[in-house]
Amino acid sequence: MFQPNSMQAANPPHLIFEAPESLQPIVKRLNNMGWPHYSYAMKLAGLDYPGPAILVYVVPETSQLGAQLPPWVSGFANGEASTIVLLAERVHSYPARAIEDLLVHEVAHILNHRAARGREIPRWFDEGIATIAARTWDIEDRARLLWAVGERDEFSLERVNMFFRGNAPTARRGYALSAGFVRDIIQEYGQDTPRRILALVAQDVPFPIAFRQVVSLLPHQAAEAFIDRQSVWLRWVPFVTSDFMIWIGISTLAFVAFGMHVRRLKIRRRQQAEEEDQDNLMFDYGELEQPTESEWGDSDKWRDR
Template identity: 40%
Template sequence: MMKPYCFGPLTVAFLLILRLPVPAAEPPHLIIEAPAALSHLSTRVQDIDKARLQAIMNLVGVEHPGNPIRVLIMPEDSDWARQAPSWVLGYAISERDLIVLLPERVIGYPYDSFESLFEHELAHILIGRAAGGQSVPRWLDEGLAMVASHTWEFDDRARLIWAMLTTEQTSPETFDTLFSQDGSAPHRAYLLSHAFVRFLIRQYSNQWPRQSLAALSQEYSFPAAFALITSHSFEHASDQFWDQQTPWSRWIPVATSSSVLWVSIIVLALYAFKKQRQRAEAVKRQWQDEDD
């Protein structure tokens, strides 16, 4: 049974424990399986910097390697691929300590590379462990996996502007329904979940994810866990997120980004060059007229 909003002396002690720093742990042992044609990808998984995997463990609050994780790198004609929709590039089954990667499908958003795909799915396994096998809201699960595996960049800001223009203000729980829809809906769900989790981390510190998952592992409901960690209601945080997504605040990060700055400089330089050419042509014509 999930625990309601009941905070007492034990809760205070629990909070103190949650705020203790998490030491760097050895990542889980990986058992990687792939057919000969995809065996080179096994090496790419093995060669991922251990510090990156430890950073994911620290983000979600996993302090021990735990059981080995089986990683299957499967071709498109495999039964593992047929079990997943065509847009799914990989999936994790936490209770089985299993990751399935489908690299023959086109890598695209929300993944930057094959390595980020693996890190995303590994994050799902570790999130499940940090939560003690308790249910984790889909938007939180995917948002944290995005934070763990995907850097927020200029393209994400531009996508967020479009997502906000095409999505009415709604609760994060509603993001979950987008994951099972067709078309661009799953991409919007990933983007909104990523943006919302980033917002919560900025608001409540880098410790918020692992504190929240630890509270879930103690069988608190998510709203109760959120109130326990932040002293705010989840509804309040959701409203704050949407309030900050004004047209002004959406455009400022894009308009002031280095990418836009350099594009602006190039455009201005081309404009100046064009004007200079026009002036030179005018002077040349004037000289020709004077010679005539």
């Protein structure tokens, strides 16, 4: 039986790929991924050893499986079977930026399953860990989270789980919320929070109890605190995007542009003045045509007229 906390050397998960000839270039890219790609996923799951080999099927869009799945589904994992399926040609939307991100995301699901020893964990927790394991949190994630939160009274973890059973927009909303919440938990309670929760679940502690033992709050209470922290951002968004702030922004840009224009004009004038001074210094008066001795003697020629 696989032991989640077995102390082993840091090695990436052993992946066995199956793919048609047309997708072998993609498989080659995925095979070149090393330990750094999976290290954060293993850290979040609390695994020192990734466990047995994982079978990864890379299938084309034209496959029978591709026809059966909703068009927004680009991959899925089965922890019990240690199997991953990737539809490589569908990697075009949040949260996966590239096929490499998608693979790490699905591997993280397998690792979470192994860390919990197959015990049940909520979908939002599993997806949240997998999403932040596969991508760096950036301004896109922040924007998607603000869009996804919506009204405070509408938010619940049960609703987040339901988003993953909907269409593409609701699924993206689920990813944004689950990743934002798990990231918030890590920031508030420490990097080891997910692995500590998974370790307790692996010992047959029900997830809500395991969560409370680590966080000192039940999941829904932590979710309420999370939404309260997001409300600070939500209060600023309408103000920042108001007509007044847009006018201020445009005016500021105009002043900056005018200042840059004046600065460039001054620099150009200074350069022209320096060039004129340089020309004067380099002018050779000896090159002027000098009058002959007879012309010097002809005073009438040089008399002012």
